Amino acid sequence: MTTPLRRTVLYAALAAGAFVSVFPYLLVVLTAFKTRRQLSTTEPWLPGLPPSTANLAEILGGDFPRFLLNTVVMTALLTLGQLVFTTFAAYAFARLRFRGRDVLFWLYVATMMVPSAVTVIPLFLIMRELEAVNTWYGLLAPYILGTPYGIFLMRQFFKSLPGGLEEAARIDGAGPLTILFRILLPLCRPAIGTLAIITVISSWNSFLWPLIITSGDETKVVTVAISALKVGIGVDRGLMMAGGLIALAPMVAIFIFFQKYIVRSVVLTGLK
Template sequence: MKRIALYLALFAGAVVSVAPYLMTLNSAFKEPAQVLTTPAWEPAFPVTLENFAQVWSQYDMAGFLLHSLVYAGAVTAGQVVFSTMAAYAFGRMSFPGRDVLFWGYLATMMVPQIVTLVPLFLIMREFGLIDTYLGLILPTAFGTPYGIFLVRQYFRTIPRDLESAARIDGAGTLTVLVRVLLPLSRPILATLATITFITTWNTLLWPLIVTNGDATRVVTLGISALKGQHSSQYHLILAAAALALLPLIVIFLLFQRHIVRSIALTGLK
């Protein structure tokens, strides 16, 4: 009975979590009149693809999705590379002031993002990076406290005997990182990449501040602008939201196994 109750609770939690996404996808296939006259959970009938065709042809959804892909992909690649190197330095190397520096850097997580927006904008303006991909990418491409902390904690679970054995064989610091630690850390790196990509893809505030043209407009800004211009055409907004949601579903399905392994495994095979 306890197991049945547990599974029922988990099922209820899953339904509550997934229901908004399913209702968005369902409503995106409804005709304009049905969107406002039927409940969101009522199946679309008849099913129509006109909403997707209209939002794709009348608005630059392909461009918005491409801009978001470049933005999120570049930030994710930078986060994985630089967070890994910083995590190795903080977790496996010894140098004066290491722990003080790490915990001081980690304390910046308590600073709200809104506090740093104006200084970041002024820096980007001084370098002439307003309304550019570099202006979008640079503030978060070199690692974040959360990413470094996540990878560092995983590195600390890997036995030091493996690293010592590699050094006895003549491996240097970079070789140990690339050939010993990274192969054992694929689950946590996949988790970091997935979290970073999804977070960056969904970001609205920083792109809103640093971009002002269609050449760099990401999908979140595209949907926001669509809602502002056509506040009553919810069928188009839902179709655009469904298009923006699909890449995230694909990313999660590809990496969900690694996310579970990063929680369940240590670094020792």
């Protein structure tokens, strides 16, 4: 196969893959701007003419903005907690010496092999005994103190840093916290950025735990709110797609403005 033909085949395959990846999002946009009549009279992949903003106006006129704010608060708190507690735990596992350190670390990391669905019921029972069902505490507590993946990622990055930097700081009289904040953390910006991006995306798209632990509007998030957009025994597709479009917009904005850092995070995650 000649080089031009090979390049043409490659670009055609990439274009087909890109179309398959983007097509579901295109359907969300097209469906969100259709009336109920247009949904039944036009093909799903064709736009409704004229476009209608009735679905967006209806969903924004209800409690959906409140659920969107709840999601923003939940994502911000989880991301902040993950960055703080994960960094401290990873530093302890990577740099501090104490008995049973490696055994404790690998036992903790081994919990990544346990599906999250297995732990949902025990977590719910614990939160019920603590009277934390349908509260912000119950929503945040299981995940705000760090995750095995995040601690593993940060620990591996800490261990990749030269040990001589830490030894030189100790000779100058620096303590563990001074070494962490003034020497190691500035060098860990790529790993911190990776962890922040992963946490924001996973927290924003979280569904199973918020669905189980919350039942009132005070703590309901957008994923749960969208799943509840049903009319009788059917589903109002236009309304659900309007909610999905609103929930999708922040993630698209994050990708557009932080594309370079997202690509770097993917590379860093693969290397680690």
